[in-house]
Amino acid sequence: MADLDDIKDGKDFHTDTPQRNTPFTLKGCGALDxxxxxxxxxxxxxxxxxxxxxxxxxxxxxxxxxxxxxxxxxxxxxxxxxxxxxxxxxxxxxxxxxxxxxxxxxxxxxxxxxxxxxxxxxxxxxxxxxxxxxxxxxxxxxxxxxxxxxxxxxxxxxxxxxxxxxxxxxxxxxxxxxxxxxxxxxxxxxxxxxxxxxxxxxxxxxxxxxxxxxxxxxxxxxxxxxxxxxxxxxxxxxxxxxxxxxxxxxxxxxPVVQANVKAGAHCVTLQVENSPHLHHMLHWLGEQNAEVSGGTMPVLRGISLCPATPLEHILPVIEDVEIIQILAVNPGYGSKLSRSALLRRISRVVALLNAAGKRDAILLAVDGSLNLEELPEIIASGVDRVVSGSALFRNDALADNISRWLTTIHSAK
Incomplete structure (x- = not known):
C-alpha cells in the first residue's frame, strides 16, 4: 500500500523515564473503576x-x-x-x-x-x-x-x-x-x-x-x-x-455567595455557557456593593470565556462588565489551549474591545495553568491581569514564586 511508505519508526520513547501512574486521591475512592x-x-x-x-x-x-x-x-x-x-x-x-x-x-x-x-x-x-x-x-x-x-x-x-x-x-x-x-x-x-x-x-x-x-x-x-x-x-x-x-x-x-459579597468580595465572574440568565445576573451584581474597610465599593462584574466559547458572546453584555476573563483550560477537565491558540484568542478579544471603544474600560484577564515562561508573551499581547493558583504554591515556595511572577509581569509591561 502506498500510504505505508510514510510510516516511520518512532524515536521518542523516553526509555530513561518510567511511566508515571497518577494516584486518585479522593478519600476512599482509589480502587474504583x-x-x-x-x-x-x-x-x-x-x-x-x-x-x-x-x-x-x-x-x-x-x-x-x-x-x-x-x-x-x-x-x-x-x-x-x-x-x-x-x-x-x-x-x-x-x-x-x-x-x-x-x-x-x-x-x-x-x-x-x-x-x-x-x-x-x-x-x-x-x-x-x-x-x-x-x-x-x-x-x-x-x-x-x-x-x-x-x-x-x-x-x-x-x-x-x-x-x-x-x-x-x-x-x-x-x-x-x-x-x-x-x-x-x-x-x-x-x-x-x-x-x-x-x-x-x-x-x-x-x-x-x-x-x-x-x-x-x-x-x-x-x-x-x-x-x-x-x-x-x-x-x-x-x-x-x-x-x-x-x-x-x-x-x-x-448563602455563601451572598455572604462573600457582603464580606467584601468585590469581583465576581460568570461563565457564559453556564449562565442561562447571564444578563439578569450581571444586573443583579451591578446593584451590589461590597463592604470594604472604610465603606463600600461596587462589585466588579466579569464574564469568563472557556476555550470554545464564541467571542461574539461578549457583545450583548459588553456594557455590563468590567472584566473579561479568557480561560486557557476547560474548568473541571483541563485540555489547555496551545500557546499560539491562546495568543490568537487574546488578540481577537483585544480587537473586539478596540472596535467597541471599550479597551480602556474593561480589564482583560487570563486564567488557566499558566507558567512563568509564557507570561512575557501573554502580558505583551495586551492582558491586564493573570490568574494563577497551583503554580504559585509549587514546591512550598509561595513567597519566592510570587516574587518571580511579579518581577516577570512588571518587566514585560
Missing part, C-alpha cells in the same frame, strides 16, 4: 477534593415550596455559582438547559410526599436513564432508625449494584428517623452504614459537637446538606467548620 473515578472528578475538584453542590430536588416530595415555585426564574441564575447540580430527572429535562454544562447528581429515590410517611421511598430512576441524561451520580435517601429503614437500605444497595456495572457513583443521603435526634452518634451510625453498603459519596448534616468524628468514621467523601435557612455569616461559618473538620463539600451555595 476508571469511569467512576472520572465521574467523581467532575463532582469534586481533582486538585482540592472539594465541591459546592447545589441541590434543588426538594420538589420530589414538597412540590412547589417557597423559593422553588419557578426553577427557571429563581434557581437557574444560580447554576454558574455551583460546582455540581442535584435535581430530579423531570426538572433536568424540562428546565435545565443542556448547555449549562455542569455535572449533575440525579435524585433516584421518591414515591412519597409530605402528606405521608417520608421514609417510605422506592427507587424512582433507572441507571439507564441516568446514563442517558449524562449524570455523574445518582442519589437516594437512607433512613436509619425509621420504620422503613430496611427498604431504604435496599434502595441504595440496588442503585450501588447497578451503578458499579456501568461506573455510576451512588450518593446516600442520610434522612433522620422519627425516633432519632440529629446528633453525632446518629450521623456516625447512618453515614457509616451507607458507606459499608458501598455508597461512594455520603450527604449528611453538620452538627456542632463531634462532626469531626462523623467525617473520620466515614471512609468516603461527605457532602454537607444545607438544612434550614441561616443568616449569611452563620452559613459561612458552618461551611468552613464542616470542611475544616473533614467534609469534602457543601450543597447550599447561594
Amino acid at each position: 476508571w469511569g467512576m473515578q472520572s465521574r467523581l472528578s467532575r463532582i469534586f475538584n481533582p486538585e482540592t477534593g472539594r465541591t459546592v453542590m447545589f441541590a434543588f430536588d426538594h420538589g420530589y416530595f414538597q412540590g412547589p415550596t417557597t423559593g422553588l415555585e419557578r426553577i427557571d426564574i429563581n434557581i437557574a441564575p444560580l447554576f454558574p455559582l455551583a460546582d455540581v447540580l442535584m435535581c430530579t430527572r423531570g426538572i433536568l429535562r424540562s428546565v435545565v438547559p443542556p448547555a449549562t454544562n455542569k455535572p449533575v447528581v440525579l435524585r433516584a429515590s421518591g414515591a412519597n410526599s409530605i402528606l405521608t410517611e417520608l421514609s417510605n421511598e422506592a427507587v424512582a430512576l433507572s441507571i439507564d436513564d441516568a446514563i442517558r441524561l449524562n449524570s455523574c451520580a445518582v442519589a437516594a435517601q437512607v433512613y436509619i432508625g425509621s420504620e422503613n429503614e430496611h427498604q431504604s437500605i435496599k434502595n441504595i444497595i440496588q442503585l450501588i449494584d447497578a451503578g458499579i456495572k456501568v461506573g455510576m457513583p451512588t450518593m446516600a443521603v442520610t434522612g433522620v428517623g422519627k425516633d432519632m435526634v440529629r446528633d453525632q452518634r446518629y450521623f456516625s451510625l447512618s453515614t457509616r452504614i451507607a458507606a459499608e453498603m458501598g455508597a461512594q459519596i455520603i450527604k449528611t448534616y453538620y452538627v456542632d459537637k463531634g462532626f469531626e468524628r462523623i467525617a473520620a468514621g466515614c471512609p468516603v467523601p461527605t457532602v454537607i446538606a444545607g438544612g434550614k435557612k441561616l443568616p449569611e455569616r452563620e452559613a459561612l461559618e458552618m461551611c468552613w467548620q464542616a470542611i475544616d473538620q473533614g467534609a469534602s463539600g457543601v450543597d447550599n451555595p447561594w
